[in-house]
Amino acid sequence: MTEAELFEQILGIKEIRVDRVDWQEQALHIYCSSIFEETLCPHCLKKRQVVHQTYERQIRDLPITGKEVYLHLSQRQFYCPDCDRRFNERFNFVAPQRAMTCRYERYVYECCKASTIQKIGFGQPVTKFTNGVRGKNCKSARFRT
Numbered sequence: 001m002t003e004a005e006l007f008e009q010i011l012g013i014k015e016i017r018v019d020r021v022d023w024q025e026q027a028l029h030i031y032c033s034s035i036f037e038e039t040l041c042p043h044c045l046k047k048r049q050v051v052h053q054t055y056e057r058q059i060r061d062l063p064i065t066g067k068e069v070y071l072h073l074s075q076r077q078f079y080c081p082d083c084d085r086r087f088n089e090r091f092n093f094v095a096p097q098r099a100m101t102c103r104y105e106r107y108v109y110e111c112c113k114a115s116t117i118q119k120i121g122f123g124q125p126v127t128k129f130t131n132g133v134r135g136k137n138c139k140s141a142r143f144r145t
């Protein structure tokens with residue numbers, strides 16, 4: 001099993017193949033692309049194969065072994081001659097225009113739901129944190145006038 005195949009199994013996203021993995025100290029950068037030859041035009045629902053352009057789309061995913069995971073997806077934009085429109089290939093694991101996978105969005109949501117306002121305030125009691133900021137601003141404003 002190659003490293004790419006191993007990461008395809010770990011990710012469990014059936015719509016993409018892993019092309020390469022870049023290990024860094026804090027993060028894993030996983031370069032991937034679609035497994036499909038064609039896609040459906042979202043307007044007329046006809047199959048399209050003509051790629052207009054591709055660009056790299058960075059998508060945050062769930063951490064692996066404590067490292068941040070970024071998918072670098074080779075995003076394809078297709079052209080539909082019937083509709084005379086360009087459209088991006090869509091995937092089930094990430095919503096259009098979003099920079100994180102659906103499962104990472106759920107993870108962040110659950111973390112926020114389970115958290116307290118004190119934890120969101122950088123580990124400081126929020127009243128203490130905001131009072132300090134507010135006091136400093138008020139004081140400087142008072143002394144300027």
Ligand SMILES: [Zn+2]
Nearest residue numbers: 041044080083
């Ligand atoms: Zn179309």
